Amino acid sequence: MTRTVVRAGGLTKRYGTFTAVDAVDFTLEENRIYGLLGRNGAGKTTVMQMLTGQIFPDGGTLDVFGREPAEHADVLRRICFIAESQRYPDSFKPSHVFTAAPWFFEHWDAEFAERLVHDFRLPLNRYVKKLSRGQLSAVGVIVGLASRAPLTFFDEPYLGLDAVARHIFYDRLLEDYAEHPRTIVLSTHLIDEVANLLEHLLVIDQGRILLDRDADEVRGSATTVAGGRAAVESFVADRAVIGRESLGGLASVTIDERLGQADRIRAAELGLELAPVSLQQLIVHMTGTDLRADPTEQEVAA
């Protein structure tokens, strides 16, 4: 019943000898909220630029609304992507952006945009290049929300936004999404801020997809086990360990596993504490391998 909006197979982008996106496969289904998560330089923006036809892939296949996106007006008109580093003409003020928007987005809701401008306290008559980082993010967020494009990308929407503005974005997005369902891709490295919005996660690191799973499945899929070092080590001995910290005789180990009743009882008997792992912590564990590699090895050697 749900349609596939995006289908990428072996999608690759190289810049000289550097492979920014390395043969990734994924699909995006209609009317879901996706999180495209990863560290800076992981390849998030490159993926979105290919999906929106702004850059051309070097390999693989890409299907957006049934065909390659680049240079196909019928595909592009259903997409909205205001990049975090979006450039605006020097002469532009936010008012010009919102004047031009309805010519490009057929579902544009001017009233909604006006309300958002008010909510975000965005100065309409200041040159875009004079806006603060947060105000610049607000311009992108307002275009993204009010365009109601069937496939909408938010690239680092929280950058520079204050707590109130972040909350407004969160509320308005959920409200509007409920009334006008569409496919939304949120790209960010501030994971905890958006964690509750997301229905599906795509974690990307060094140009590869590390995780492509339902957010509900991922939440609570990992557990941190803490306690005396010996007890912890015996408990996690034959489990998939994704993170390990220790301080003196205490250890805290994160395992990629949802524990059953029997395991929980056993952990309690060993005097271990079990804690769920937040999405952010989980992704830090998954994508922070370079940082962790050395201490782990030393620990093993000791």
Add this chain to the structure above:
Amino acid sequence: MTAVIEQQTMNRTEPRTRFNEVWRVVRLHAVTPSVFFGIPWIILGGAWAVSMIVGIIITGASADVAEMGEGMRYSWAVLSPQWYLVAVGVQAIGMTLSFALGFGATRRDFWLGTSLMFGIVSLLNAVAIATLVQLEKATGGWWIGISMFDALWYGQNGWLVDFYTTLALQLLVLFIGASITTVYLRWRMRGMMILIFGAIALMLAAVALATFTESWPTIVEWLGGIGIVGMFTVVLGLAAFFAIGGYFVIRRATPR
């Protein structure tokens, strides 16, 4: 759920035609009218004001008015906005393309719309300048005998020739700026270097060829033979060359 979706896809707010997709790019360029219209006319207005003041000073000093008018024919004041319009061509691509792609325009529609905008701007400017030339002549140099618009090749062959030459020149400066920028967007600095050195090499080769074959007199004679209109037809041809070249280059250009 399905009903909602179907309703949404039916709910088109405006019909989408090919022309509409091109025309919205024209509107995008015109949304800040100062770039294409305001600043060029402020520059031209400024040049006119300076010419007027100079004229008043000279007449005030009781110099020969006819001689002054003749001297002013060699002032380039009438061409003052042209240099700025090269920059407008550069900006139209360098900054607005990135924005238009973010808004879901295709490169093809963007180039066609930008070309249409260039055409409209050139047409309006050509009508305005050709008319100002006639006005200046009719008022005897704005009542003080200056020659700002009625200068260089202007004012000698009637309104239509002034219109045609301005149109060709405007198109050329805009398309030069725009098409060279597409080369930068597609191949970055390497492309620019190859373009610049390639153009210089080509020109030197042409000069060498003309010199060694001793064909300079023939070339000068030919240029004299085709006259003002012929020369500006060459200019128009060059503008068309840059316009068509830009179309093919921009199709794979990737702005940052």
